[in-house]
Amino acid sequence: MKGSPMLRLRILLTASLCAAVGAIGAPTALAAPVARAAADTAPPVIADLTVTPDDVGVSGVDLVPVTVAVRLTDESGVIEAGEMDGVATPLLGLRRVEGGERNEGVELKLTSGTAKDGVWSATVHVPSTWDGRWEVGQVIAEDSARNRLEVDPRDAGTTVSLEVTGAHQPAVTMELTPDPLVGDGPLTVKGRFYDKDTGKGLPNQPIFFGHDNVCVEQPGTPNGVTAADGTFSRVYPVGDIYLRCVGILRPTNIGIVPAYIVVTSAHPRFRPTITASADRTTVQPGTKVTFTGTVKPSGLSTVELQQLKDGKWQKVTSGQLDDRSRFTLTVTPKATGEHSYRVARPSDDPELVGASKTIVVRVTTSGGDGGGDGELPITGPATLPMVGGALALIAVGTGLTLLGRRRRGADPDR
Numbered sequence: 436m437k438g439s440p441m442l443r444l445r446i447l448l449t450a451s452l453c454a455a456v457g458a459i460g461a462p463t464a465l466a467a468p469v470a471r472a473a474a475d476t477a478p479p480v481i482a483d484l485t486v487t488p489d490d491v492g493v494s495g496v497d498l499v500p501v502t503v504a505v506r507l508t509d510e511s512g513v514i515e516a517g518e519m520d521g522v523a524t525p526l527l528g529l530r531r532v533e534g535g536e537r538n539e540g541v542e543l544k545l546t547s548g549t550a551k552d553g554v555w556s557a558t559v560h561v562p563s564t565w566d567g568r569w570e571v572g573q574v575i576a577e578d579s580a581r582n583r584l585e586v587d588p589r590d591a592g593t594t595v596s597l598e599v600t601g602a603h604q605p606a607v608t609m610e611l612t613p614d615p616l617v618g619d620g621p622l623t624v625k626g627r628f629y630d631k632d633t634g635k636g637l638p639n640q641p642i643f644f645g646h647d648n649v650c651v652e653q654p655g656t657p658n659g660v661t662a663a664d665g666t667f668s669r670v671y672p673v674g675d676i677y678l679r680c681v682g683i684l685r686p687t688n689i690g691i692v693p694a695y696i697v698v699t700s701a702h703p704r705f706r707p708t709i710t711a712s713a714d715r716t717t718v719q720p721g722t723k724v725t726f727t728g729t730v731k732p733s734g735l736s737t738v739e740l741q742q743l744k745d746g747k748w749q750k751v752t753s754g755q756l757d758d759r760s761r762f763t764l765t766v767t768p769k770a771t772g773e774h775s776y777r778v779a780r781p782s783d784d785p786e787l788v789g790a791s792k793t794i795v796v797r798v799t800t801s802g803g804d805g806g807g808d809g810e811l812p813i814t815g816p817a818t819l820p821m822v823g824g825a826l827a828l829i830a831v832g833t834g835l836t837l838l839g840r841r842r843r844g845a846d847p848d849r
Contacts, residue, residue, distance in 0.1 A: 479509040482552075496563075500561075501558070507575055511580040526542070526573070528572050551578075606628070606697060607683075617796040628661050628683070635665070640660065655684055655693045726762075737753050748777065751766055
């Protein structure tokens, strides 16, 4: 039987398609199963650890280069990775075990070999103030599979040490004046760099003046120089509560922090000045009175509204300062008579108590609404711990501890 040309074409196309599908789907003797590599679940391994040279002598403000190196092997390959605090790995930690406790961190770079088998190293510029015996006390590394090595090599029986003999070590004194700082008046940072062995000043020495987080959170460059007798002085026209530091810098081995040969730091003691006024000074019982004003220096967080009762100032309420150090506090006196108020910043140290002038509010049933009472500032304080915050960043070897990356001062309520 003869079919139409179109029917014969459809039969041919169908047969061709079936043959093709069969050829694709049919098993063949040449096919072999594909082997899958096992996932890397092991952290990097320390194959070697060296400090070269391992015994150095350093004098004054000189620096001696020392190379620290770690050979790391890993199946998937060691990578450079960032920690949450901004420090990069691989990281090596040096700890002074004789001569006073101290820690130094060193970020490492791949200097030979490959990520799977390579040497990660860095040059540390050792100062005379490192006098003592140091040991490698930590190695941190991560591979591309996110396996993490964090180990003290000494726990595995590997002790690698560095002996430093430091002579004529530099030292520094620092004074902040006036003490206490009053409001946001001028603040002077002064002191002296000198040789600990001879007591002589360090003349014409480049130094670094730091303020607040800059002291501990970013590499610095010299911005001052000592006089011929080793003394220094810098006046800040507007004082504040934040950290002040001065030191002699050296090359840093942690990208996000400065490194020092020697450094000192302090927060100013301060007595705030407070200016306050009331929106009304004669009211009827149950009428709200609002106190507004400002506090200097900036950086504080709270103030109190206080009332004089039986010869003592007692807290009525407290409030937060805004970003411009302004406050708003309210009270609703009910008893008739004269009520004495002030806005204050309390302190355990009477010398540091800050308070506004006294504002008298008269409460009367025959009342009216008196106008606001302008204020002249009266000085008095605040308290003073160090700094607090989100991130515990220890600038290794500087003796400076700053918790948090925001601006931090001596305000205990932060």
